[in-house]
Amino acid sequence: MSQSLEAVSLECVRGDRRLFSDVGFALEPGELLHVTGRNGSGKTTLLRMVCGLVRPQTGMVCWGGKPVSTLGDEFFRQLTFVGHLNAIKDELTGRENLMVEAALRGNPVSESQAASALSRMGLKGHDRLPAKVLSQGQRRRTALARLLLADTPLWVLDEPFVALDVHAVETLQHAIAEHVAADGMVVLTTHQEVPIKAGRKRTLHMGGSGTGVAA
Amino acid sequence: MFAVTGMVRRDVILAMRRRADVLTTLFFFVIVAALFPLGIGPEMATLRIMGPGVLWVAALLASMLSLGRMFAADYADGTLEQMLVLPQPLSLLVLGKVVAHWLGSGLPLVLLSPVLGLQYGLAPDVLKVLVISLLLGTPVLSLIGAIGAALTLGLRGGGVLVALLVLPLYVPVLIFGAGAVEAHSSGLGGEGHLSLLGAFLLMALALSPWAAATALRISLD
Amino acid sequence: MAIHWTKYSAPSAFYPMAGRSLPWLAAGTLLLTAVGVYMGLFSAPTDYKQGEAYRIMFIHVPAAWMSMWLYIVMAAYAGLGLVYNTRMAHMLAAATAPTGAIFAFLALWTGAFWGRPMWGAWWVWDARLTSELILFFLYLGVMALRAAIDDRQRADRASALLALVGVVNVPIIYFSVKWWNTLHQGATIDFSGSKMDRSMLWPMLILTVAFWLYSFVTIFLRARCEILERERHAEWVGELLDNRG
Numbered sequence: 001m002s003q004s005l006e007a008v009s010l011e012c013v014r015g016d017r018r019l020f021s022d023v024g025f026a027l028e029p030g031e032l033l034h035v036t037g038r039n040g041s042g043k044t045t046l047l048r049m050v051c052g053l054v055r056p057q058t059g060m061v062c063w064g065g066k067p068v069s070t071l072g073d074e075f076f077r078q079l080t081f082v083g084h085l086n087a088i089k090d091e092l093t094g095r096e097n098l099m100v101e102a103a104l105r106g107n108p109v110s111e112s113q114a115a116s117a118l119s120r121m122g123l124k125g126h127d128r129l130p131a132k133v134l135s136q137g138q139r140r141r142t143a144l145a146r147l148l149l150a151d152t153p154l155w156v157l158d159e160p161f162v163a164l165d166v167h168a169v170e171t172l173q174h175a176i177a178e179h180v181a182a183d184g185m186v187v188l189t190t191h192q193e194v195p196i197k198a199g200r201k202r203t204l205h206m207g208g209s210g211t212g213v214a215a
Numbered sequence: 216m217f218a219v220t221g222m223v224r225r226d227v228i229l230a231m232r233r234r235a236d237v238l239t240t241l242f243f244f245v246i247v248a249a250l251f252p253l254g255i256g257p258e259m260a261t262l263r264i265m266g267p268g269v270l271w272v273a274a275l276l277a278s279m280l281s282l283g284r285m286f287a288a289d290y291a292d293g294t295l296e297q298m299l300v301l302p303q304p305l306s307l308l309v310l311g312k313v314v315a316h317w318l319g320s321g322l323p324l325v326l327l328s329p330v331l332g333l334q335y336g337l338a339p340d341v342l343k344v345l346v347i348s349l350l351l352g353t354p355v356l357s358l359i360g361a362i363g364a365a366l367t368l369g370l371r372g373g374g375v376l377v378a379l380l381v382l383p384l385y386v387p388v389l390i391f392g393a394g395a396v397e398a399h400s401s402g403l404g405g406e407g408h409l410s411l412l413g414a415f416l417l418m419a420l421a422l423s424p425w426a427a428a429t430a431l432r433i434s435l436d
Numbered sequence: 437m438a439i440h441w442t443k444y445s446a447p448s449a450f451y452p453m454a455g456r457s458l459p460w461l462a463a464g465t466l467l468l469t470a471v472g473v474y475m476g477l478f479s480a481p482t483d484y485k486q487g488e489a490y491r492i493m494f495i496h497v498p499a500a501w502m503s504m505w506l507y508i509v510m511a512a513y514a515g516l517g518l519v520y521n522t523r524m525a526h527m528l529a530a531a532t533a534p535t536g537a538i539f540a541f542l543a544l545w546t547g548a549f550w551g552r553p554m555w556g557a558w559w560v561w562d563a564r565l566t567s568e569l570i571l572f573f574l575y576l577g578v579m580a581l582r583a584a585i586d587d588r589q590r591a592d593r594a595s596a597l598l599a600l601v602g603v604v605n606v607p608i609i610y611f612s613v614k615w616w617n618t619l620h621q622g623a624t625i626d627f628s629g630s631k632m633d634r635s636m637l638w639p640m641l642i643l644t645v646a647f648w649l650y651s652f653v654t655i656f657l658r659a660r661c662e663i664l665e666r667e668r669h670a671e672w673v674g675e676l677l678d679n680r681g
Contacts, residue, residue: 013589014587015586015587015588016669051300052299052300053296053299053300053435053436054436055436073302073303073304074302076300076301076302077302079300081296081297081300083293083296083297084293085292085293085296086292086293087292087293087294087296087297088292088293088294089229089292089294090292091228091229091232091233092228092229092232096228100221100225101297103217103221104218104221104222104225104298104301104303104308105301105302105303106217106218106302106303130232362597362598362601366581366594366597366598367581367584370584370585371584372584373584376580376581376584379573379576379577379580380577380580380581380598382573383570383573383574383577383602383605383609384601384602384605384609386570386609386612386613387605387608387609387612390612390613390615390616391612394615394616415608422604426597426600426601429597430594430597433590433593433594433597434590434594436589436590436593
């Protein structure tokens with residue numbers, strides 16, 4: 001299957017409001033898509049749509065030429081999503097969080113793999129603490145550590161840099177660049193202007209008028 | 216299959232680290248069962264007749280009260296969203312969550328019910344039927360309840376709403392659960408009731424994880 | 437005769453069609469109700485067992501029938517809406533629920549009025565009345581869920597799923613309540629117990645048709661309101677309002 005992500009004339013209506021319409025882009029391996037736009041322009045919704053969490057009113061998201069709504073698990077196997085919420089359990093330690101999720105994916109990781117991913121994110125020494133005692137930034141780093149364990153070609157990241165310190169931002173930038181260089185694909189939103197030294201970079205601006213086409 | 220077992224393991228670990236939730240459900244069950252004699256009067260003859268029905272209603276309410284916990288925490292911290300993009304059938308993950316929920320809210324009720332039954336003067340053989348009926352019936356309550364919990368996810372007044380949605384659907388389970396005990400103590404034999412409860416359980420196992428999974432996708436859309 | 441029913445799955449086609457048929461449906465409702473009530477009160481003979489009080493079943497039975505039928509109708513629309521994602525089906529499901537709930541309530545109310553002289557009690561845990569009560573709760577559940585959700589799409593799909601879950605359960609609930617009732621040897625004076633005279637059957641059938649037409653009237657009215665509210669930004673609604681001045 002040729003790995004490419006394509007979105008065709010997506011439209012999202014929430015209640016009476018048309019959040020966006022006629023949004024489209026195409027992403028090939030080794031490319032990064034930066035989704036920009038004001039607050040409330042529908043960036044998060046677009047990302048959730050790409051993940052198949054939100055159904056578009058019109059249009060569709062395709063993976064390898066097939067709509068993701070029919071691919072189901074076959075698409076989810078290619079996807080790692082870090083959403084607006086960290087998706088870590090307060091009662092579990094950092095390691096446990098990563099291991100439980102990997103096990104549910106059907107792709108178990110060992111404790112040492114989880115520990116090394118966490119230490120790469122600068123959480124060495126904190127990975128045996130329950131997540132509820134961690135700071136906001138540390139939780140975010142725990143959530144992002146799953147990227148280091150993932151072997152999926154597509155990463156979808158919603159504001160990954162929020163709450164991170166300079167060091168963690170650098171680590172993440174490095175991880176993203178590495179992923180793209182290895183023919184991966186990344187879709188991300190971010191407010192900060194974060195220079196990502198990735199191969200090919202596309203930008204999709206979610207305009208106020210509701211349209212956006214990747215340039 | 217590891218989608219189910221993995222999910223059960225995860226939720227049981229979480230429940231063990233939050234034991235208070237399990238105990239709350241259990242205390243509720245005990246208190247409701249203890250309130251009825253206070254309201255009705257201590258005559259053992261009356262209590263013996265009412266016992267099975269009262270205990271069943273108490274178990275039903277206790278299991279309903281705990282429904283809010285089934286998905287709410289995972290919804291709030293984003294892990295539910297992650298579950299929806301896992302390469303596993305969502306209905307199996309939901310089944311795992313329901314099993315874990317039952318282990319934390321249904322099974323303790325079943326285990327405690329003989330003690331409460333003694334307070335109502337139920338004979339040992341009647342207690343046995345009560346336990347079996349709860350053992351077959353409470354999983355159905357959790358399975359049906361999962362649909363209601365998934366539909367009301369994140370809504371204001373979700374707790375009361377979920378009661379309105381699931382209590383009418385609980386009626387057959389209550390009728391045959393309490394009916395089994397009553398049929399047994401009146402000498403008719405509760406086997407027919409129990410096998411129908413078993414049939415309900417199989418039907419709920421087949422249909423409700425799928426319905427709850429659909430409801431989750433709707434609620435997170 | 438080829439009527440393209442799918443045509444009316446578009447709100448812009450449904451709205452005028454419903455508007456044109458409303459006067460006829462309303463007239464039919466009034467006429468048949470008048471005829472049915474007259475026949476029920478005056479031309480049907482007094483029942484030798486139940487006296488005059490039995491006449492309430494000319495309302496009670498059609499109301500109970502309609503409440504069950506409308507639940508199936510609502511679930512069918514809900515299913516269509518979920519599978520084909522058609523807006524009109526969801527709107528019709530939403531419009532059907534209140535009418536069904538009203539009929540369920542009417543059946544309970546008249547059942548109580550009938551029970552007082554027959555059983556000597558306003559409420560008896562009779563199998564039919566009990567199932568009707570639960571059906572009423574199921575309607576309330578669907579309506580409450582719809583009302584609790586702000587996002588219209590989610591409200592549509594969530595209440596549709598609930599209606600489908602309910603329709604699977606209705607037969608199970610009905611049979612378990614019936615079993616429960618026979619086991620407990622409750623008071624059972626059966627409606628069908630006495631052989632029904634033809635002059636008693638007619639008013640009941642006529643009133644059933646009248647109630648059925650009434651359902652059309654209320655559902656169409658509600659659906660038209662729903663359409664205007666949801667499609668108020670659509671071009672055809674704008675034109676419609678401009679033409680009205």
